[in-house]
Amino acid sequence: MPRMTARERREAYQREYQFQKKTGKPFFPYAVLHDTITSLVVVALIMGLTILWHSGFGPAPTEAGGERPGGFLGPAYEAQADPGTASYDPRPEWYFFFLFQLLRIFSTPELLLFGTIIVPTMLMVLMLAWPFLDRGPERRVSRRPVSMALAIGTPIVLLALTWSGSQAPAVGGAASGHAGAALFADTGLGCASCHTLKDAGASGTVGPVLDTLNPDYKTALDFITNGKAGTAMQSYKAKGATADQIACVASYVAAWANGGAKAASVDQAKYAAACKAAGADGTTK
Amino acid sequence: MAPPIPSPKELAQIPVDWIEERSGLVSGHKYLLFRNVPKDISWLQTLGSGLITTFLIQATTGVLLAMYYQPTPDGAFSSIQYITDTATLGWMIRGMHKWGSTMFVILLFLHMGRVFLMGSYKYPREMTWVTGAVLFLMVMFMSLTGYLLVFDQRAYWASVVAININGSAPILGPFIAEFLKVGPEFSQHTLSRFYSLHMLAVPGGIMAFIGLHLWLVIRLGVSSPPWSKHRAKAGEV
Ligand code: HEM
Numbered sequence: 224m225p226r227m228t229a230r231e232r233r234e235a236y237q238r239e240y241q242f243q244k245k246t247g248k249p250f251f252p253y254a255v256l257h258d259t260i261t262s263l264v265v266v267a268l269i270m271g272l273t274i275l276w277h278s279g280f281g282p283a284p285t286e287a288g289g290e291r292p293g294g295f296l297g298p299a300y301e302a303q304a305d306p307g308t309a310s311y312d313p314r315p316e317w318y319f320f321f322l323f324q325l326l327r328i329f330s331t332p333e334l335l336l337f338g339t340i341i342v343p344t345m346l347m348v349l350m351l352a353w354p355f356l357d358r359g360p361e362r363r364v365s366r367r368p369v370s371m372a373l374a375i376g377t378p379i380v381l382l383a384l385t386w387s388g389s390q391a392p393a394v395g396g397a398a399s400g401h402a403g404a405a406l407f408a409d410t411g412l413g414c415a416s417c418h419t420l421k422d423a424g425a426s427g428t429v430g431p432v433l434d435t436l437n438p439d440y441k442t443a444l445d446f447i448t449n450g451k452a453g454t455a456m457q458s459y460k461a462k463g464a465t466a467d468q469i470a471c472v473a474s475y476v477a478a479w480a481n482g483g484a485k486a487a488s489v490d491q492a493k494y495a496a497a498c499k500a501a502g503a504d505g506t507t508k
Numbered sequence: 509m510a511p512p513i514p515s516p517k518e519l520a521q522i523p524v525d526w527i528e529e530r531s532g533l534v535s536g537h538k539y540l541l542f543r544n545v546p547k548d549i550s551w552l553q554t555l556g557s558g559l560i561t562t563f564l565i566q567a568t569t570g571v572l573l574a575m576y577y578q579p580t581p582d583g584a585f586s587s588i589q590y591i592t593d594t595a596t597l598g599w600m601i602r603g604m605h606k607w608g609s610t611m612f613v614i615l616l617f618l619h620m621g622r623v624f625l626m627g628s629y630k631y632p633r634e635m636t637w638v639t640g641a642v643l644f645l646m647v648m649f650m651s652l653t654g655y656l657l658v659f660d661q662r663a664y665w666a667s668v669v670a671i672n673i674n675g676s677a678p679i680l681g682p683f684i685a686e687f688l689k690v691g692p693e694f695s696q697h698t699l700s701r702f703y704s705l706h707m708l709a710v711p712g713g714i715m716a717f718i719g720l721h722l723w724l725v726i727r728l729g730v731s732s733p734p735w736s737k738h739r740a741k742a743g744e745v
Binding site for chain 1: 540541542543544545546547549551554555557558560561562565581585586588589592593599600603604606607608609610611613615621624625626627628629630631632633634637638641642644645648651652655658659660661662663664665666668669670672673674675681694728729731732734735738739740741
């Protein structure tokens, strides 16, 4: 369809507006009836989900702060928040899965910027600016190939990201996706509160910046197992971490400090079993 | 001569006229109710009303929840427990708020999809789309801030991770993260900040933008579906 001048566009709109106002049907009762039916369906769906959710509830906990389990729609509530938990697999609400998955895809440190800022900002700007980008008068989607592609592509991409996001193990937001990151995080052994390690999104300042030191596996294992007397670095063996947990997080630090510069020097397959046994790969809680 | 005695109908008309004369609300409502909409309007165009209904459900159940909810680290979880386990129909109120938020997000995508497919964002409805997009972002922000309030393990750790991801973004990231956390660490102030954003600030913004959105929709007239044959000749808008 040829472009219209601003004046043609305005006149065409005015003509259409007058035409629809003259020949249309009254909002009340016609549209009100349909709107009411849709609204009732919405209310029924919400109440239905609530009742289903409630019907799966287990007994209320007897101890303070306990959880109340539920059916397939999830628990009534989990146990009370405990900032000191050793290892927890955090999950966002389902409609944020696609963002989390995006973060996993742009997982190397050089691409991290894409996942956290560039792609989300681009999507946001694209959404806000869309009517100013697609200005042709054609409204039939069959004659708007770009819109058609977006209309088919966007839901597929979003659903795929949501699906894989729901399947993937949580890694405490680590860019590398390494299972040890979950142990490194505040939700794991808590290294993140003292150390800076960019991949894990950790910015602690009590201990040295691990990205700078980039210790090898042996050094890391030694420090984590035995700690260093007289410093804040405690022995995690003494603190009760298992050998598997220590091996897993040590391999993570060795491989992924400094943005994965030494990743190749660490035989990841060798430590994957340790991470699995430590339950850090998301298969167990 | 005594004035004629008004009939009941005339009597009833007196307050209506009084209001109309001073506010114009009566004819305004008549216009709202009896304005014409396009003849071929489709079911897909009722999704916006579905969104209004969902917003009203969220607002009502939210006010009811706020009557019992305590935004402190010690009080939050036990008040959620009280609402869910003990208060009469408390589970229903909390459940409707929880599942209402899910429905809200689904309807947002559907409504946006219909507007997109029908090309209803085109001249002169660009601003309607932009106000809608702002609503979309605000509703997503509501989900984010609401998630923490239950203050169980899932709520807490998901929020910690979400804020940390935010903080890892360059330049503004750390500032936003610190603003949300109220300082460098997650603390009890984080909970009160999330609460005030979730139940005061952002809903106020949403209400204002729904008003703006609807004003634009009514002023410009709802678009007729593009497949409709029933349209003014030689016009495609
Ligand atoms: C709280 C969220 C929202 C509410 C309550 C809402 C409400 C409504 C209502 C009642 C209508 C009338 C026609 C219809 O129902 O389809 C409408 C139309 C419209 N909405 Fe929304 N909306 C919301 C979000 C959005 C979003 C996220 C977008 C897009 C980014 C959007 C864009 C539009 C546009 C362009 C129209 C005009 C369509 C036409 O004239 O045919 N809205 N909205």
